Amino acid sequence: MHALGWIDRLPKLMGVQAAGSAACYNAWRDHTEKITPVSANTLADSISVDLPRDGVRAVRAVSHTGGAYITVTDDQILDAMRVLARQAAVFSEPAGATAYAGLAQAIQQHWIEPDETIVVLITGNGLKDVRSAIKAAGQAHRIEQRWST
DSSP states (O other): OOTTSGGGGSOOOEEEEEGGGOHHHHHHHTTOSOOOOOOOOOSOGGGOOSSOTTHHHHHHHHHHTTOEEEEEOHHHHHHHHHHHHHHHOOOBOHHHHHHHHHHHHHHHTTOSOTTOOOOOOOOSBGGGGHHHHHHHHOSOOOOOOOOOO
């Protein structure tokens, strides 16, 4: 049992970061709580940070629940935006789609058992970043207005 008691009742947490902004992932991978700044570069601008404000807490939460961190590329994020829109009717901005991209990668790498219950939090509407939505889906088709008389 963990010294904090309540932490043993938490679900296993998985942190997902864009590969171009992975300071917490790097610390988790290196088994340290020292968050070393990165030079963030990802289209998911809401999570594009050199040094996360609560990085130590994030790494601790994942580590103490027996979870893991995973990184995804910008292409995987764009693909997740397409899948979410087409298959779940969710119009997500890139940072929100990052969580789903991580789930897809975790499934592909067999990190998740078929009988596990998974919750993916997708925050941020696609209208926050229309340019990335166009990158993911392509240009919208124009429909000419027709007036009937």
